[in-house]
Amino acid sequence: MVKDEDSFLIGRFKKGEESAFDELVNRYMKRIYYLAYSLTSNHADALDLSQEAFIKVYRSIHRFKGRSSFYTWLYRITVNICLNHLKKEAKIKEVSFDERIEVAQVDWWSNPKKALENKELQEGLTKAIDSLPPRQKTVFTLRHLEGLSHKEIASILGCSIGNVKANLFQALQKLRERLKGYVED
Amino acid sequence: MISCRKVKRWMIDYLEGTLSKKKKVLFKKHLSKCSRCAQEVEALVKTQRLVRLKAREEMPEGFWAHYLPRLKRRLEEKPLPRLEWRPVPTLALTTATALVLLIVVAVSLLRIPGLDLESLPREVLVEEVRASNSELDYFIADSFEPEEIVQALIPQEILDSLINSNQESTL
Numbered sequence: 076m077v078k079d080e081d082s083f084l085i086g087r088f089k090k091g092e093e094s095a096f097d098e099l100v101n102r103y104m105k106r107i108y109y110l111a112y113s114l115t116s117n118h119a120d121a122l123d124l125s126q127e128a129f130i131k132v133y134r135s136i137h138r139f140k141g142r143s144s145f146y147t148w149l150y151r152i153t154v155n156i157c158l159n160h161l162k163k164e165a166k167i168k169e170v171s172f173d174e175r176i177e178v179a180q181v182d183w184w185s186n187p188k189k190a191l192e193n194k195e196l197q198e199g200l201t202k203a204i205d206s207l208p209p210r211q212k213t214v215f216t217l218r219h220l221e222g223l224s225h226k227e228i229a230s231i232l233g234c235s236i237g238n239v240k241a242n243l244f245q246a247l248q249k250l251r252e253r254l255k256g257y258v259e260d
Numbered sequence: 261m262i263s264c265r266k267v268k269r270w271m272i273d274y275l276e277g278t279l280s281k282k283k284k285v286l287f288k289k290h291l292s293k294c295s296r297c298a299q300e301v302e303a304l305v306k307t308q309r310l311v312r313l314k315a316r317e318e319m320p321e322g323f324w325a326h327y328l329p330r331l332k333r334r335l336e337e338k339p340l341p342r343l344e345w346r347p348v349p350t351l352a353l354t355t356a357t358a359l360v361l362l363i364v365v366a367v368s369l370l371r372i373p374g375l376d377l378e379s380l381p382r383e384v385l386v387e388e389v390r391a392s393n394s395e396l397d398y399f400i401a402d403s404f405e406p407e408e409i410v411q412a413l414i415p416q417e418i419l420d421s422l423i424n425s426n427q428e429s430t431l
Contacts, residue, residue, distance in 0.1 A: 097328060104327050109316060118319075126331045133335060200314040219311055240272040247275075251307040258306045 081145040088136055096136075100129055103146065106221070107153050113216040114157040116205050124160055128153040143230055150223075151231045154213055161209055196257070203253040211246035214239055262286045267297045274301070275308055 081102075087095035107128055112121035131152050132139075139148055207215060217223045217231065218239075225236045232239070251258055267290050273279040274287055291298040 100328050100331060104324065108319070108327075112317075122327075122330075126327075126334055129331055130335060130338065196313070197315055200311060204311070204314070215311075219308075220314065220316070243272050244268065247272075247304050247307055250311060251303050254307060254310060257310055258303050 082141060085136065085139065085141070085145060096133060099132070099145075103149060104129075106146075107149060110150065110153055110216070110221060111157055113204075113220050114154070114213060115160065116201065120160065124156050125153065127156050131156070147227060147230050150217070150221075150227075151233075154217075154231060158209055158213065199254065199257065203250050206253060207246050207249055211242050211249070214242040215246040215250075218243055261293060262290050264290075264294060264297055267291075267294075267301075271301070271304065275304060 081099070084095045084099050084102075088099065104125070108121055108125040111125040111128070112118065115121055115124065128149065132149060139145070204212060204215065213232070214228055217228045218225070223231070225239045228239045229236045267287060270279055270283055270287055274284065279287060291301060
């Protein structure tokens, strides 16, 4: 259904209807912005890079043949822009996994609302995810924060499903180390 | 019993509940016998549950109201490049740029003071040039024999003049 609506909007935009592009932006701006934010952890960068992705879509819509869904294509563009930015800015800093996030022992999952509001926990989670290598961080973000399937992630990153699972496993292992204070009894 | 290695390979499917019934039985059987894997699974289950508690910092509605107008302004500031004016295909342009870069790398290598070019075997020189830029390696590796690269790209008279100037500078 969503795919059909996207195809309809893309068709209109290809025929020169600017308002169809506006509708596509309104439809996806939040998801793309938050994806960029998850990858960069910076609001200014997320705004700039997510808009860069839409500019790329605007300029190269004629190349979109509809073989994959529009959002897969849009996600691929966004992920590539963000990864290039991170590489350029050298924003990803490998964090030693000896450096663990120490926290008070609280049974967070029995009270998710409290967990969502807990600043210390949220900062700890952000820091831990930020410390992942770019590829693992991207796969992890697409799976756990964006809720995409393994197949969709593989399509976005141009890799196999096995590769996605391997990256997810490595990411989880690193997060387990970083978040030992929360996870261990 | 399945190996610990296989348990790791199946871990993500187990954690996400996509492991087949048959594999799940084997997986759990292994956990009942291997305390190390059982501990790891337990810790990863907890980690996965914990990271799902990560809240998303919502942006205010006013922010979204300005998103599209701002994007439109950026689109106006950066007009669409006129692709039809390009006289050569992108690949040809890239190839030319790559070859020019190769020559620059080769020339800079040849200008290293004190480098005795006459005694340097051609294959070594070629390998040095190629090692200086892996992207160029990738680009031309299938197109040229190593000996052909310097020969084809740097005319002998230029090579000779560089050797002469190098010798003068070291005198």
